[in-house]
Amino acid sequence: MSAVAVQAAPAPVAPQPRRSGRPGWGSPSVYFVALLLVGVMLAPVIYIILGGFRTNSQITNDPSGLPHPWVFSNYVDVLTGSTFWHEAWNSAVAATLTTLGVVAFGLMVSFVLARYHFRGRGVMYALFASGLMFPMTVAITPLYILVKDLGLMNSLAGVILPQIGFGLPTTVIILVPFLRAIPAELQEAAEVDGCSRLGFFWRMVLPLSKAGVITVGILAFIASWNSYLLPLFILNNDSSYTLPLGVQAFASEYSVDTAKVLAFTSLSMLPALAFFSLFERRIVGGLTGAVKG
Amino acid sequence: MAAHSEGTSAAAPTRTGVVGGGGSAAVALPPARRRSRGSGSWRARLEIALLSAPALVVFLAFVIFPVAMAAYYGFFDWHGYGKATDFVGFRNYTTILEDPDFHSALLHNGLIVVFSLVIQGPLSILLALLLNRRMRGQSLLRVLLFVPYVIAEVVVGTGWSLMLQTDGAVNGLLQKAGFTALKTDWLSSPSVAIWTLIGIITWKYVGFAVIIMLAGLQGIPTELNEAAAIDGASYWQIQRRITLPLLGPTLRIWAFLSIIGALQLFDLTYIVWGQYISSTAGTSTMATYMVSNGRNAGAFGYGNAVAVVLFLISLVVALIYQRFVLRRDTQGALTGGGR
Numbered sequence: 075m076s077a078v079a080v081q082a083a084p085a086p087v088a089p090q091p092r093r094s095g096r097p098g099w100g101s102p103s104v105y106f107v108a109l110l111l112v113g114v115m116l117a118p119v120i121y122i123i124l125g126g127f128r129t130n131s132q133i134t135n136d137p138s139g140l141p142h143p144w145v146f147s148n149y150v151d152v153l154t155g156s157t158f159w160h161e162a163w164n165s166a167v168a169a170t171l172t173t174l175g176v177v178a179f180g181l182m183v184s185f186v187l188a189r190y191h192f193r194g195r196g197v198m199y200a201l202f203a204s205g206l207m208f209p210m211t212v213a214i215t216p217l218y219i220l221v222k223d224l225g226l227m228n229s230l231a232g233v234i235l236p237q238i239g240f241g242l243p244t245t246v247i248i249l250v251p252f253l254r255a256i257p258a259e260l261q262e263a264a265e266v267d268g269c270s271r272l273g274f275f276w277r278m279v280l281p282l283s284k285a286g287v288i289t290v291g292i293l294a295f296i297a298s299w300n301s302y303l304l305p306l307f308i309l310n311n312d313s314s315y316t317l318p319l320g321v322q323a324f325a326s327e328y329s330v331d332t333a334k335v336l337a338f339t340s341l342s343m344l345p346a347l348a349f350f351s352l353f354e355r356r357i358v359g360g361l362t363g364a365v366k367g
Numbered sequence: 368m369a370a371h372s373e374g375t376s377a378a379a380p381t382r383t384g385v386v387g388g389g390g391s392a393a394v395a396l397p398p399a400r401r402r403s404r405g406s407g408s409w410r411a412r413l414e415i416a417l418l419s420a421p422a423l424v425v426f427l428a429f430v431i432f433p434v435a436m437a438a439y440y441g442f443f444d445w446h447g448y449g450k451a452t453d454f455v456g457f458r459n460y461t462t463i464l465e466d467p468d469f470h471s472a473l474l475h476n477g478l479i480v481v482f483s484l485v486i487q488g489p490l491s492i493l494l495a496l497l498l499n500r501r502m503r504g505q506s507l508l509r510v511l512l513f514v515p516y517v518i519a520e521v522v523v524g525t526g527w528s529l530m531l532q533t534d535g536a537v538n539g540l541l542q543k544a545g546f547t548a549l550k551t552d553w554l555s556s557p558s559v560a561i562w563t564l565i566g567i568i569t570w571k572y573v574g575f576a577v578i579i580m581l582a583g584l585q586g587i588p589t590e591l592n593e594a595a596a597i598d599g600a601s602y603w604q605i606q607r608r609i610t611l612p613l614l615g616p617t618l619r620i621w622a623f624l625s626i627i628g629a630l631q632l633f634d635l636t637y638i639v640w641g642q643y644i645s646s647t648a649g650t651s652t653m654a655t656y657m658v659s660n661g662r663n664a665g666a667f668g669y670g671n672a673v674a675v676v677l678f679l680i681s682l683v684v685a686l687i688y689q690r691f692v693l694r695r696d697t698q699g700a701l702t703g704g705g706r
Binding site for chain 1: 411412414415418419421422423425426428429430431432433434436437440447494497500504506508509510511512513514515517518519520521522523525526527529530532534535536537538539540543570574627631633634638654657658661662667670671674675677678681682685
C-alpha cells in the first residue's frame with residue numbers, strides 16, 4: 075500500500091468508458107464464461123434470498139431446491155417486527171457518521187500532506203500509512219478498555235470513533251495522490267486572483283477530487299455497515315445492536331427456524347448492495363489514481 | 368464540515384504545533400513544484416495545525432494508543448480488570464512460540480496467504496480483462512461480481528455454513544447431479560475444512576482484487592494496445608506483452624494487501640467455525656487463536672501478546688516485501704514515502 079503512486083496523475087473527472095457507439099455483443103464464449111462466473115458468485119446470495127421464501131420443512135427435505143410453494147410469511151414477520159428496523163437504523167447511523175468523519179478528517183489531513191511543505195510531513199504520512207498494519211483485531215482489547223473509560227460502552231459513538239480512526243489510513247493513501255495531482259499552476263492562479271488557500275480548498279480541491287472522495291466514502295460506509303468485531307466488543311445491549319450482531323443474535327434465537335434466519339439475513343445485506351450498485355463505477359474511477367505505478 | 372472540525376480541535380494547536388514548527392520548508396522540494404508563498408508563515412502553520420488536528424487526534428487516540436497499550440499489556444499476566452500488575456516479562460511470548468496450537472494456526476495462515484495469491488491473482492486478472500471489454504451487460508456483470516465483497520462477513524458466514532452442512536444445499540446439489548462420491552463433511556473434516564475456508568475466501572475477496580485490477584487497467588493508455596493490434600499482434604499477445612507488464616505495480620500492491628489481509632484473517636473463520644471447531648477442523652488462524660486463548664479465556668495479557676506477535680509477523684513480511692518487491696515502484700511509505 076506504501077506503493078502509492080508518487081507521480082500519479084488521476085484524471086480528476088469520472089472515468090470515461092471508452093465507447094464509440096454501442097458495444098457489440100462480443101463472442102458467445104465470453105458470455106458463457108461470464109454467466110458461469112455469475113452463477114458461482116451469486117449462488118450463496120440466491121440461496122439466502124430464496125431460502126427466506128421457503129418453509130423449514132422444504133429446506134430440510136430438499137436443501138438445494140427452489141421455493142415451492144413460495145411463502146412470504148418469513149419476510150413479512152421480519153419486516154413487521156421492530157427488531158430489524160431498529161438495528162438497521164443503528165447500522166445506518168453508525169455508517170453515515172463514520173463515513174462523514176472519515177471523509178471530512180481524511181480530506182483535510184490529505185490536503186495538508188499533499189500541498190504543504192513542513193518538517194515532519196514524511197513522518198506524518200508514514201504514521202497514517204503504518205495504520206494499515208494494525209487491523210482492529212490487534213488493538214481490540216485496549217480499544218475496548220479505552221471506550222469503557224470514556225463511558226461510551228453500548229453507544230454508537232463508541233463504535234464510530236474507532237472506525238473513523240481505522241478508516242483514515244486507506245483514505246489518506248487514496249486521497250493524497252489525487253490532491254497532489256492538482257497542478258500547482260492552478261493554485262498559483264487562484265492565489266493571484268486573491269483566493270486564500272482555504273478558499274482554494276473549498277472551490278477547487280473539493281470539486282476536483284470528487285472521484286476519490288466518493289471512493290473512500292463508499293469504502294468507509296460499507297466497512298462500517300459490515301463491521302463485526304468492534305460492535306461485538308462494544309455493544310452488549312441488544313437495543314444498541316447493529317445488523318451484523320443482530321443477524322447473529324437472531325440466528326441463535328431462532329436456530330431451529332432456518333427460513334426465518336435466512337429472511338433476516340437477506341434483508342440485512344440489501345442496503346449495502348443497493349448502495350454499492352449505485353456507485354460501482356465511481357469506485358473503480360477513484361482507485362485508478364491510487365494504484366497507478 | 369470545517370466548523371465541525373474546529374469544534375474538536377480546541378486543544379489541538381499546541382499538540383500539533385510541533386508538526387508545523389521550526390523553520391519549515393526545509394524539505395527539499397521536487398523541482399517541478401515551486402514553493403507556494405509564505406509556507407513558513409504562522410498562517411500556514413495554523414492552517415496545517417487546524418486541518419490535520421481532527422484526523423491526528425482521532426487516529427492517535429483510537430489507533431496508535433490502543434496498539435501501544437496492546438504491546439504493553441503483552442508483558443503482563445493480566446485478566447482484564449483493574450491495573451495490570453503481574454509483570455511476566457517475555458513469558459507470554461515464550462508460551463506462544465512453544466504452543467503447538469499456535470504453530471498450526473500459523474501454518475493455516477501460511478496456506479491462506481499462498482493460496483490467496485496463487486488462486487486470486489491469475490483469476491482476478493482474467494476477470495478484469497473480461498470486464499474491461501466492451502460488451503453489453505458489462506456493468507451489471509461488474510456489480511454482480513462485487514456482490515460477495517460487499518456483503519458482511521456475518522452474512523457470508525451464516526449463508527455458507529448453512530449451505531455446507533452435511534445435509535445442506537451443497538451436498539444436496541451434488542446428490543441431485545449424481546456426484547454422490549463428492550459429498551463430504553465440508554466443515555468438520557480436518558482434511559477438507561481448510562480448503563473449504565480457502566474456497567470461501569477466494570469467493571469473497573476476488574471481487575476486491577478485480578476492483579483493483581480494473582483500476583490498474585484503466586490507467587493503461589489504449590494507444591499501446593491499438594498500436595500493437597495494428598502491428599498484427601493477437602489479443603493474447605497484447606495482454607502478455609503490454610497489459611501484464613504495465614499492470615505490474617497494481618499487482619504488487621494488491622499482493623501486498625492480500626498478504627496482510629490473509630495474515631490477519633478473523634471474521635470468516637470465527638463465524639463459520641466458531642472458536643472450538645476451528646481448532647479441531649484445522650481452520651484456526653492467529654487472530655482466532657488470539658481471541659479464543661486471550662479474551663475468551665480471560666487471559667487478556669496473553670491475548671495482547673499474541674496480537675503483538677501477529678503484528679510483528681505482518682510488519683516483517685511488509686518490510687521484506689517493500690525491500691524486495693515494491694522498491695521498483697516507489698519509495699515505501701514506511702520508509703518515508705510521504706513526499
